[in-house]
Structures are given as structure tokens and as C-alpha cells.
Amino acid sequence: xxxxxxxxxxxxxxxxxxxxxxxxxxxxxxxxxxxxxxxxxxxxxxxxxxxxxxxxxxxxxxxxxxxxxxxxxxxxxxxxxxxxxxxxxxxxxxxxxxxxxxxxxxxxxxxxxxxxxxxxxxxxxxxxxxxxxxxxxxxxxxxxxxxxxxxxxxxxxxxxxxxxxxxxxxxxxxxxxxxxxxxxxxxxxxxxxxxxxxxxxxxxxxxxxxxxxxxxxxxxxxxxxxxxxxxxxxxxxxxxxxxxxxxxxxxxxxxxxxxxxxxxxxxxxxxxxxxxxxxxxxxxxxxxxxxxxxxxxx
Amino acid sequence: xxxxxxxxxxxxxxxxxxxxxxxxxxxxxxxxxxxxxxxxxxxxxxxxxxxxxxxxxxxxxxxxxxxxxxxxxxxxxxxxxxxxxxxxxxxxxxxxxxxxxxxxxxxxxxxxxxxxxxxxxxxxxxxxxxxxxxxxxxxxxxxxxxxxxxxxxxxxxxxxxxxxxxxxxxxxxxxxxxxxxxxxxxxxxxxxxxxxxxxxxxxxxxxxxxxxxxxxxxxxxxxxxxxxxxxxxxxxxxxxxxxxxxxxxxxxxxxxxxxxxxxxxxx
Numbered sequence: 366x367x368x369x370x371x372x373x374x375x376x377x378x379x380x381x382x383x384x385x386x387x388x389x390x391x392x393x394x395x396x397x398x399x400x401x402x403x404x405x406x407x408x409x410x411x412x413x414x415x416x417x418x419x420x421x422x423x424x425x426x427x428x429x430x431x432x433x434x435x436x437x438x439x440x441x442x443x444x445x446x447x448x449x450x451x452x453x454x455x456x457x458x459x460x461x462x463x464x465x466x467x468x469x470x471x472x473x474x475x476x477x478x479x480x481x482x483x484x485x486x487x488x489x490x491x492x493x494x495x496x497x498x499x500x501x502x503x504x505x506x507x508x509x510x511x512x513x514x515x516x517x518x519x520x521x522x523x524x525x526x527x528x529x530x531x532x533x534x535x536x537x538x539x540x541x542x543x544x545x546x547x548x549x550x551x552x553x554x555x556x557x558x559x560x561x562x563x564x565x566x567x568x569x570x571x572x573x574x575x576x577x578x579x580x581x582x583x584x585x586x587x588x589x590x591x592x593x594x595x596x597x598x599x600x601x602x603x604x605x606x607x608x609x610x611x612x613x614x615x616x617x618x619x620x621x622x623x624x625x626x627x628x629x630x631x632x633x634x635x636x637x638x639x640x641x642x643x644x645x646x647x648x649x650x651x652x653x654x655x656x657x658x659x660x661x662x663x
Numbered sequence: 664x665x666x667x668x669x670x671x672x673x674x675x676x677x678x679x680x681x682x683x684x685x686x687x688x689x690x691x692x693x694x695x696x697x698x699x700x701x702x703x704x705x706x707x708x709x710x711x712x713x714x715x716x717x718x719x720x721x722x723x724x725x726x727x728x729x730x731x732x733x734x735x736x737x738x739x740x741x742x743x744x745x746x747x748x749x750x751x752x753x754x755x756x757x758x759x760x761x762x763x764x765x766x767x768x769x770x771x772x773x774x775x776x777x778x779x780x781x782x783x784x785x786x787x788x789x790x791x792x793x794x795x796x797x798x799x800x801x802x803x804x805x806x807x808x809x810x811x812x813x814x815x816x817x818x819x820x821x822x823x824x825x826x827x828x829x830x831x832x833x834x835x836x837x838x839x840x841x842x843x844x845x846x847x848x849x850x851x852x853x854x855x856x857x858x859x860x861x862x863x864x865x866x867x868x869x870x871x872x873x874x875x876x877x878x879x880x881x882x883x884x885x886x887x888x889x890x891x892x893x894x895x896x897x898x899x900x901x902x903x904x905x906x907x908x909x910x911x912x913x914x915x916x917x918x919x920x921x922x923x924x925x926x927x928x929x930x
Contacts, residue, residue, distance in 0.1 A: 408929070415775055418926035441777035449929070451768030464670060468776040504772070 694809030724893025732815025753837025799830030
């Protein structure tokens with residue numbers, strides 16, 4: 366069974382916002398990265414999964430259940446960090462966790478403090494006195510503490526310092542190792558590619574692609590930045606198979622490389638090369654190419 | 664702090680405390696002035712000579728009389744200040760029940776927990792109703808104390824009837840504010856529309872005796888059912904009390920249903 370199965374899921378608000386005909390499936394036990402620029406429709410998708418808004422057309426099932434009809438049964442198995450997290454200002458983190466745990470029919474145990482310690486969360490001060498990052502940690506504690514089957518996280522690391530971000534990613538890896546599923550929305554590819562098995566990229570409310578991180582990386586181009594003593598003439602690197610010039614600035618030329626580097630190295634040898642910097646294929650390039658609407662760059 | 668209901672009640676307790684202080688202070692002040700009124704029967708003649716239009720505004724059921732305890736409390740408290748305070752308190756809580764938490768953005772995470780929207784709305788409404796009920800009890804106890812101390816000659820039972828009727832009036836408008844807030848998610852809109860409805864129905868009731876043609880409309884005014892039974896002299900008027908409670912229930916159910924059907928706004 367899929368953890369999430371969306372079928373032509375559509376939500377339209379007025380003319381230009383919303384999401385259109387999203388079809389994707391999230392497998393049980395994977396981290397599914399949901400990527401897109403701000404305003405692309407990530408949060409709308411998540412609000413549809415949670416029955417906070419209802420689809421204009423299409424459907425979605427989460428853990429095999431209908432978010433509207435089986436909402437309580439479904440949400441008892443979910444842990445959620447909403448985008449733009451808002452918590453009760455007057456309560457402490459501990460009181461908030463106790464409240465939500467009670468709504469799950471339980472009582473918080475020692476795992477609350479263990480989790481808070483890992484995230485360096487302060488549970489005993491009222492939320493109003495906490496920074497954005499420290500509020501986010503309380504959001505994470507309440508989502509993770511009851512070990513839900515499916516975690517739905519909307520920009521969960523926003524406002525967190527890098528060490529805590531790494532802790533969060535570790536926690537997600539541990540959840541998946543236990544067979545649980547993570548739906549991770551983010552605008553930062555660097556974060557998603559460290560934990561996700563597959564990613565979907567959404568832009569302007571439409572899914573651009575859904576793919577394995579590995580095969581996406583294989584599709585990504587290497588990037589070679591060469592500084593010359595004297596700038597080679599325009600078109601010097603045209604016609605070399607697998608090589609494409611992507612920019613030049615002063616005496617520096619940037620080239621995209623698809624496949625073996627041999628032909629490029631031989632072509633460069635004709636000029637005086639001052640510096641050579643080669644980047645391993647990076648998903649960021651694929652991502653940026655998609656954002657620009659160039660369609661994958663391969 | 665287990666359920667949504669107790670959490671909501673906790674959220675309201677601060678407001679409840681201040682409203683109680685205000686009510687008790689107002690009752691104490693008005694009751695304290697009563698002995699000087701009672702000892703001055705000429706005031707009754709003055710009030711008798713008021714134009715009918717003014718009498719219509721100061722009356723609380725029955726006849727206008729300034730010197731008896733029931734007449735005095737009716738004119739000074741129940742004709743205007745008590746319903747005003749009850750309507751304001753109930754409308755603030757009713758409008759904020761859903762729309763307040765929605766505008767603050769905390770409703771998202773609450774509805775991500777395993778609770779139905781109906782349960783959340785019902786719990787918040789119930790806590791607001793408890794708040795109004797508690798205010799009615801506070802008013803009753805304050806009045807009772809005032810009546811005992813200043814020998815106003817109104818029975819505890821009739822004071823309770825009047826206080827409960829004021830509570831029921833609050834519930835009716837509070838539930839209308841809840842309905843508008845739950846249906847739209849906009850607190851200011853809910854408060855504004857309910858306040859406008861309260862002013863309009865208040866005027867309809869007060870002016871009905873003076874303006875021909877308002878008669879049939881008067882019975883649609885909650886203020887009519889609030890005052891017409893003359894509870895300070897006659898005790899509970901069950902039919903009129905039930906009408907106010909029925910208005911509250913219909914608005915409450917409509918609010919819950921509409922809230923269940925719509926999209927939540929993002930904060």
C-alpha cells in the first residue's frame with residue numbers, strides 16, 4: 366500500500382494560486398522529498414493531505430484513508446509540522462505537547478525530554494518568549510513524540526541552526542529505518558538530497574518530475590569552471606560532444622559536462638589554463654535548470 | 664488540560680475574571696445608590712412624566728417605576744447595562760471561538776490532531792456557553808447580596824430568573840457571532856455583523872411601541888423576549904427563555920456544520 370496516493374489532485378484558489386492535477390505516490394518506509402520554490406504549492410498540497418482544505422477535483426488517500434471521511438483515524442497515525450508553524454503563545458512547550466498527546470489519547474512519557482534534549486528544545490518557557498527556531502523545535506517534538514507511521518513536515522528545519530538541522534535529518538533517518546514514512550517539503554535541495562529516497566519537484570502548482578534521487582543525480586551535469594590566461598575565442602568549445610558552454614566572465618569560462626571529460630581536457634590543452642575547478646554532478650544544477658523552466662538540462 | 668473543552672475554558676478564564684469584577688462593581692454601585700432613591704418618592708413622578716419614547720428605552724418588561732427595588736433594578740441595570748455587557752462578553756467569545764484561533768494560526772496544528780472539526784467547534788462553543796452561564800451566576804449572586812444589604816425587596820428566585828434571561832440573551836447573540844466566525848474565519852467581521860444585528864434588534868424592540876408597523880418585527884427581536892416576561896417581578900417566562908435558547912442552538916448547529924464544510928484559511 367502507498368503511504369500517500371494522489372490522483373489528479375487539484376485545488377484552485379482564484380486564478381493563479383493552488384495546485385493542478387498532482388499525481389504521485391509515496392511508498393511506505395521512504396523519505397519523499399517535496400521540493401519547490403516558495404509559493405509553488407507545497408503548503409497547499411500538505412493542507413490537502415491534512416483535510417485543512419478540500420480538493421477542487423481529484424482525490425488523495427493517505428495511509429489508505431480518505432482525509433475527510435476518516436480524518437480522526439488517519440490523523441491519529443500522523444505527525445505534522447505545518448508550514449508557518451503557530452503555537453499557543455501563553456503555553457510552554459511541555460504544556461503544548463501534553464495537550465496534543467492527550468488528544469491522541471495518551472500521556473507524555475520520558476521520550477519527550479529525550480527528544481527535547483536531542484533537539485536542544487526548551488520545553489519550560491512560554492512560547493511567546495521563544496525565537497522562531499526554538500518554536501520550530503517544539504513543533505518537531507510534538508510531531509515526532511508519538512512515533513507516527515507517517516510524518517508530514519512542511520519546511521521543518523526553517524529557522525534551525527545547522528547542528529540541529531542535522532539532528533532533525535538523523536531523526537528522520539531513524540524513523541525510516543523503523544519502517545515509518547516521511548513526506549518532507551522543502552525549498553532547499555541540499556537538505557532533501559541528504560535524506561530523501563525520491564523527490565518530487567513542484568513549480569507553479571504542477572509537478573515537474575518525480576524521480577529517484579540517484580537517477581536524478583545521474584542526470585545531473587558536471588560543471589567545469591576554467592580560468593584562462595587569455596580568453597579563448599567565442600565558439601572555441603562548440604561542437605565538442607557532451608560539452609556545452611554555459612557562461613563566460615572576464616577570463617573565466619563555465620562549461621557543462623555530460624559524460625567523460627577526455628574530449629574537453631584535450632580541447633582545453635590548446636589554451637593556457639590558469640585554473641581548473643570541477644564540480645561533481647550536483648542536483649542543485651538540475652533543480653535550478655528546472656526552476657528556470659529549462660526542463661532538466663540533459 | 665486534557666480536552667479541547669478544558670483548554671478553551673482555561674483560555675477564557677482571564678476574561679471571565681475581569682467581566683465578573685466589572686459586573687459585581689456595577690451592581691454594588693447601583694445597589695448602593697438605591698436607598699437615596701427609595702427615600703425620594705418624588706422621583707417616581709418625575710419618571711412618570713417622561714415621554715413614552717424615553718420610557719420605552721428604560722423599561723425592562725412591565726411598568727416603569729423607579730422606586731420599587733424591581734423597578735429600580737430594571738431601569739438602572741436590566742434595561743441597558745446588563746444586556747449590553749452580556750452581549751459584548753458573549754459575542755467576543757463566540758466570534759473568537761473558531762475565528763480567533765484560525766486568525767492566530769494555531770487552529771492548523773490543532774486540526775492536525777485526531778479530533779474532528781465538529782468536536783473542536785462544539786467544545787469551544789460549550790466553553791463560551793459556560794462562560795456566559797458563569798457570568799449569569801455571578802450577576803445573580805451580586806444582585807442577591809445587593810438586595811439583601813439594601814433591602815430592595817426582590818426575591819432571589821426572580822433575581823435568578825432575570826440573570827438567566829440576560830445569560831440567554833447573551834447566548835443568542837454569542838451563538839450568532841460564533842456562526843459568523845465559524846463560517847467565515849473572520850473574527851472582526853463576525854463581531855461587526857453581530858453588533859449591528861444587536862443594535863438593530865434593540866432599536867426595533869424599543870421603538871415598536873412608538874412606531875406603527877414595527878409590531879410584528881418586534882417579536883423577532885431577542886430583546887423583546889429578553890424583557891417581555893418581566894422576570895424581576897414575574898420570575899422565569901419559560902416560553903421566552905426557550906426562544907432565546909432556541910436561537911442560540913440553531914445558530915450554534917449552523918456554525919458547526921458550516922465550519923465542517925469549508926476550507927481553513929492560512930494564517
